[in-house]
Structure formats: structure tokens, C-alpha cells
Amino acid sequence: MSEIVTKTTVETVRQTKRPFLSPLNQRRWENFKANRRGYWSLWIFLVLFVLSLFAEFIANDKPVLASYKGEILFPVLVDYPEEKFGGFLAITDYRDPVIQEEIDANGWTIWPPIRYSYRTVNNDIPEAAPAKPSWLYDAETRCSRYYEGVDDPNCIKGNWNWLGTDDQARDVLARVIYGFRISVLFGLTLTIASAVIGVSAGAVQGYFGGWTDLIFQRVIEIWSSIPVLYLILIIAAVLPPGFFILLGIMLLFSWVAFVGVVRAEFLRARNFEYVNAARALGVSNRTIMFRHLLPNAMVATLTFLPFILNGSITTLTSLDFLGFGLPPGSASLGEMLRQGQRNLNAPWLGITGFLTLSIMLSLLIFIGEATRDAFDPRKTFR
Amino acid sequence: MSQSLLSVRDLSVAFSQGGRDSVAVDHISFDVARGETVALVGESGSGKSVSALSVLKLLPYPSASHPSGQIIFNGEDLLAKNERELRKVRGNKITMIFQEPMTSLNPLHTIEQQIGEILKLHRGMSDTAARARTLELLHEVGIREPEKRLGAYPHQMSGGQRQRVMIAMSLANEPELLIADEPTTALDVTVQAQILELLAGLKKKNNMSMLFITHDLGIVRRIADRVCVMTKGKIVETGPTREIFANPQHEYTRHLLAAEPKGRAPNPDPDAETVLSGQDIKVWFPIKAGFFRKTVDHVKAVDGIDIEVKAGQTLGIVGESGSGKTTLGLALSRMISSEGRIHLGDKEIDGFTFKQMRPLRREMQIVFQDPFGSLSPRMSVSEIIEEGLKIHQPQLDHDQRDAIVVDVLQEVGLDSATRFRYPHEFSGGQRQRIAIARAMVLKPRFVMLDEPTSALDMSVQAQVVDLLRDLQAKHRLAYLFISHDLKVVRALSNHVIVMRNGKVVEHGPVEQIFENPQTDYTKALIAAAFDIATAPEGVVSQ
DSSP states (O other): OOHHHHHHHHHHHHHHHOOOOOHHHHHHHHHHHHHHHHHHHHHHHHHHHHHTTTHHHHHHSOOSSSTTTEEEEEETSSOOOGGGGGOOOOSHHHOOOHHHHHHHHHHHEESSOOOOOOOOBOOOOOOSSSSGGGSOOOOHHTTTTSSTTTGSTTTTTOOOOOTTTTTTSSHHHHHHHHHHHHHHHHHHHHHHHHHHHHHHHHHHHHHOHHHHHHHHHHHHHHHHHSSSSHHHHHHEEEEOOOOOHHHHHHHHHHHHHHHHHHHHHHHHTTTSSHHHHHTTTTHHHHHIIIIHHHHHHHHHHHHHHHHHHHHHHHHHHHHHHOOOOTTSSSHHHHHHHHHHHTTTTOHHHHHHHHHHHHHHHHHHHHHHHHHHHOOOOOOOOO | OEEEEEEEEEEEEEETTTTTEEEEEEEEEEETTTTTTEEEOTTSSHHHHHHHHHHHHHTTTTEEEEOOEEEEEEOOOGGGGOOHHHHHTTTTTTTEOOOOOHSSSSSOOOOOHHHHHHHHIIIIOOOOHHHHHHHHHHHHTOOOOHHHHTTGGGGGSHHHHHHHHHHHHHTTTOOOEEEEESSTTTOOOOHHHHHHHHHHHHHHHTTEEEEEEESSSHHHHHHEEEEEETTTTTTEEEEEEHHHSSSSSSSHHHHHHTTTTOOOOOOOTTOOOEEEEEEEEEEEEEEETTTEEEEEEEEEEEEEEEEEEETTTEEEEEEEETTHHHHHHHHTTTSSSEEEEEEEETTEOOOOHHHHHHEEEEEEEEEOOOOTTTSSSTTTTHHHHHHHHHHHHOEEEEEEEEHHHHHHHHTTOOOOOGSSSOGGGSOOHHHHHHHHHHHHHTHHHHHHHHSSTTSSHHHHHHHHHHHHHHHHHHTTTEEEOOOOOOOHHHHOSSEEEEEETTTEEEEEEEEHHHHHHHHHHHHHHHHHHHHOOOOTTSOOOO
């Protein structure tokens, strides 16, 4: 009898599942949502970021999908040689009117809304590059370079340069989309990588203290006194600059930013009673650091994160602006700013670069503020 | 009763958090007459401190608010005053002393600066006059050799001395009302007795009134003229102290009065095997000095102690703070390094490394003092309890572990359905039960209890003591019970060791120590604990 009773109580007890978010995190999420500006910024940023991840499907000089002689082709994903369509080049130029006619005669194509990639040179701009945004021209001028003028099948909105072109006749909007993506990805990778390294280093220092801490601290002090920008300039002169080389060089220095807060948090928390209690249970050092101490330090880390992310993006942009960043031809917001500075007669370049950067950075700062609110235990909203 | 100095009428305090309002104090009224001591008594969460803080409007406004009430002091309503006018009352007419003497003093200012500041601020005294008055005040609160202590910083003084300085500060402007918010809770029993005597004497001498907030009925009986018993934000009973103690009317008052830890440990089995023993345990911390950090001397926290804990029995360790009780316990459970031999069962464990100790941790567990600090706030109760199981019984799967957690929670008297909740949702007593469950789930042979009851309310203390005693009888546990609270020690221990400055002053069976103490030190401890009586100077620390 009693056995049955205990069994049923155990059964009923099992029913009470643990909630998806712990109460603490629920409260934090509520706090985050209470900061309306940050909450909306998060959604806007997420939408923009996810869209830019699919940049190839939004702005590209290849069709998303094509049917040619009964065969379904994916030009965005697969490079088809031109001989497939009766040409002789290794890579097909789908913007070539000859190829377009050939495909249209034997099937159909679905183009992305913007028919330019970040490095596509538009040969049909009505005046010398940089060209104004297409909507500033009348239809006549806009399509003046096409064979059949206004009646040309290419005189359509898909071929507009919504934000004009730069001085190499490349579409600015396409470059903004790709540039946004590369900036955010660079920033995120750099931030996450430096967070992992910085938090680990800070954790070890704070947890073990003593000589470990002392030596590490001195090394970090010397290390962080190296002027980073000069070093990047020097290395850029030796190594061919690229996404990962830049990432690597900047990672060498950016992890230091996390060490201070995490170390302090571990120093404070390592003598907490629940940490002692875990030690008395025989829990290993590594588990104590991960399970008991890291959550404490994560609050400080997460609060820092959006600001470090912003810093990383700004550094990349400024390197690009100086011409020591990503290789020539890459979609980069810094390069766009530089073009804006050199072509003052083409204000759309500078204005676009400025707006893109300031909106992106502001969104991230607002998200960062909301995160800080969320993790502030004393914050009350009324 | 003469005309009342402070008159609280129909006072309510509400806190708003996250859009919800919670009422902490619910329409209370009480009076404090001139020269009278009124005690607000209640358990934690009863609203007694909030009531006291609202007298000076020291609550975190605007998240706190007063939906109703008046606080009339000398004929004026303090609640209606603005911040500027209140500042003239605070620290001048009404002063306050707090529970934590460590954090109430600015660690960067000397004693002279701290007291002198008030004198200069409110009285506009010159430096020399302030200095003279400071000396006088320090003398008045019983600081020995006040001239030498003027330049001392708070960390150079003991808890009792710091509390004396706090009292000197609050007396500096000859207040009419002194609000004391648990002023002795953080102090040793012997020091507590001294501070209470000091406060009573000063009150009489300066003709002050006192509003005394405490949870300790022993203190109330000694110091208060009248008592207000508070629970859940309401005053349930008010009356002269003697009447309340002799003839409590309200059920809650009776419950409080009956809440002292009772019972005695069962008679020890003389043939019980020794679970843990230590011979000549020493913990010396080096004092380093000079450029090359040469060790010049040692702080002898534990200085050559022999100890033996037997299965199913409790060894109590008592002594003032700083006497090395906890250090001894930590050394025995190998949490800190020490000299001397330690045996667990028949294994000699004093040379074991942390790794070698790990399998043995299962047999020796610790329950810590602070149930708020000893549970990780980011882990659910179930995660906290099963952490040890994961290490010591990794063969168990999730469901088996869960079943064990459910069992152990029921064993310590908690509803097992609560195991997915987080520690902050539990009261202090419940948290201490969780901490005990965490230790018990491993089925240890030896448990070190480091002041497990001193952070708890009196009635909860009694329950926890009963629980510990039941668990001991059931599992033949060996307890090392460390406490400065002699009442609890008497209720639980078979043997007692009295420690002072790292050495054993006296040891023996519990009856012998309590009925027939041999040394003055033990006598003073017992007198302070049971009668709140002070000892002659020099026997105990200040």
C-alpha cells in the first residue's frame, strides 16, 4: 500500500517539469523587453542580419533559379561554364545579353531583386562612374546605354542602382548589403573568439590567484601596451591582408578586454560558501569554474559584449578606410567611406556609408543597453 | 506613562516591484515614551526593520511608499517632512545603529574622523573641541585607552569595539531617540552581553528613549520596558515586557516563547567506533615582514588540539569568534592544510592530496553557516542536491538520481515537488534543509556542522536541531558541531570542547561543561548565553 502511494507521488512529482527558462532568466528577459528601444533594436538588427546572410539571393549578378533546355539550374550555388549555353568562357556572365537571350529562348530565369553583386561592374551606367541613383534619371537617360533604349528587356527595376554606383561603377546597395554582412560577421567572430580566450584566461587567473595571477597580470600589462594599429599596419605590409589574417591579428589583442572583469568576478566568487560547499563535495576545479563561477562572470561578460562587438566593427572599418583592411575589391563599409571622401561630387557614397554604419552601431548599442538593464539585479521598472 | 516622544499611527509600508505591490507593514501603531525602551520583536520578514527604517524615511523611495499612517516625533509628522528638514532630525534628534558594525563604518576613515565629522557637521565644533568630545564619548562607550584608538581604522578593531564606536557616533549629538536595529546579532554572546549593558546604562544616564529591534527574546526580556510582537507586517500583541513573558495572549507570541531549542542528545554509546580523529592538529598562518617577506611569526589559529568524533555522537565546539573553531573543523575535513595526524576510520588522511581526498569526500560532508550563501543561486534545488551524486555515483542514470533526490528531500521535511525551484524561492530554514539534504544524499559517516543554526530564526533553529538529531539517530552519523550559541550546543552535543585562541580551554561531557564549568572563560560564556550577563573585565574579549 505505502509502496503504491510513494510510487504515485513520485509519478505526480515527475509531472512538474522544469520550465524552459529559469526564473532568473525569465526575469532578465522581462527586463530586456521592458527596455522598448533595445527590444525593437534587437528585432530590427536580427531581421537585417538574417537578410544579409542570404545576400546572394537578394543581390547577385546570377539568377537564383534557371531552366535551360528542360534542366533546372542553380546559378547562385553552382558555377556553370559558359559552354553549357554555347559560349566559351569558364564562368558564365548571366548579365551578357547574348546569354540572356539564349536562356530565355530555351527556358526561363528567376533573378534576385537586385541584379548586381558587390563586385559586379555595371557597364550600362548613363554617365561616367560614379553614377547617381537610378531614380534621379528619367527613363530615357537611365536606359540610354542599352541597345534598344527604353524598350530593351534589361531596362527594368532589377537593373536599377537604387543608391547609385561607386567610382568603379559597382552598385552601392549591393555593396552595403554585403558590407553589412562581412562587418557583422567579422565583429561577431572576433568578439566570440576573444570572449572565449579572455574569459578562460580571466577565469584561470581569478580562480587560482597567487603567482599564476601575478605573472599573468604582468604579461597582460606588457602585452596590452603594444600599439595595435601600428602593428597591424606593419603586418599588413608583410602578409597579404585577408579576413582571417586581420581576425587573427586583432584577436591577439582584443581578448585582453575581458580578462579584467572576469578575473575580478572569479576572485570575488571563489571564496563564496557555495563554492566551498562544492569543494567539500569533491567537485573538481574545472567543474567548479564552469558550473559555479562562470555564470557569475557571464553577467559582466554579456554586458561588455555588445560594446566590444561595436569596437571590433569600428576597427575593421577604420582599417578599410585607411586601405590596410580587407583585400581590394571586397565589400567593405570602410572602403565606401573612403570613396565618399574622395568623390565629394558623389554625396550618395558618403551618406550611404555614414547611415549604414551609424544605424548598425546604434542598434548594437541599444541592444547592449537593454542587455545591461536585463542583468542589473537592482533595476526596477515602473 | 509620560507623554510619548515617538508615536507611530496606522503606518503602512508598501514596496512595488515589477509592477506588483507588496505590503511589508500593515497598519501598525505604537508609542515610545520619553526614557522608555520599546522592543519590536519578530522573525525575519515580519517587517520590524522596515518599520524602524521608515521612522527616519530611510527606505528605498520611490519603490517603497506609505499608503497610510503618521509618524509623530515631538509633535511633528516626520512622514510629511521633506528631505531637507529630515536631515536635521537624522543623526541629531534620532540616531540609529545597525546590525553590521563592519559595513556601517567607513573603512577609509579613522575613528577620530568618523566621530568628529558628526560633531563638526551638526554642532559646528572646532577641531580641538571635537577631539575632546570624541575622547569623552569613546570613554563613555567603554573603549579601553581611547587616546590610543583615535587613529585606528575600523578593520583594526574587533566587532564589539566597532559596535561601541557606532554607539559613540550615535550618541555624539545627545539624541532623544536611539533606534537600534539588531545591534548585537552579528556579535559573540559575550560581547552581546557587554553591548546590551552599555546601551542600558547610557540610556539611563542620558535619559534617552530606545526603539530596539530584535528577534531574540532573551535580549528583550533583559532590556525592554515594553514589547511589540510583530508578524507578517502586523503588531499582534503589545504590552509591558513582564506581562508578555508571564502571560502571552496571542498564539504567535506563545509560539515564539516556546521556540527555544529543546531536548538533549541521547546518551552516547560508549563502545561506538571512532569515525574521525585528529592528533595534535595545528594550523599556523605565517606573518611575513620585511623586504624579503621573511616569516617572522605565526598566527596560531589552531594550536595542537586532539579530537575524536564517534559514530552516532556529536562533538560540540564552542568559543568566541576568532577562537579557531571553524579553522579546526576545516582542517579536520581537509579543506585547508594543517599539521598533525588525521584519521578517517582506519585511514590516515592527513597526507592525502585533493585528488586522493575526492573519493573520501563522500564520507565527510559539511553544512555551512549561511544558507543564503551556500546554495548556488543559479542552480535548481535538484541540481544542487544531485551534484555530489554525479561525482560519487556516476553509474546512476537520471531517473535513479531523481528518485534519490525525492527521497532525501522528503527525509529533510521538504516537499519534493519543489525540487525544480531555485534557492531564492525558499526561506532561510528551508534553504538550510536543502543544504542538509545535499550533505545527506551521499550517506556520509561524518558531518561537520559549521554554525548551521545561527543565521536562522529562533523557531526555525529548534526545528533544524530536531531534524539533525533525527538524522543522526537514523544513520548513526558523527557530527562535529561548531557554534557560539551554547543553547543549541547543549541541545545537540554529547561532548563539548571549549576553545580560546586556538587552544582547548576545557573539554568533557556536555553535562559536566554546562553544570559544572571549571574555568572562568567557560563560566562567562555560559552566563552570557543563558542570562545575558557580563563577565569581569579581562575574562573574555571586548
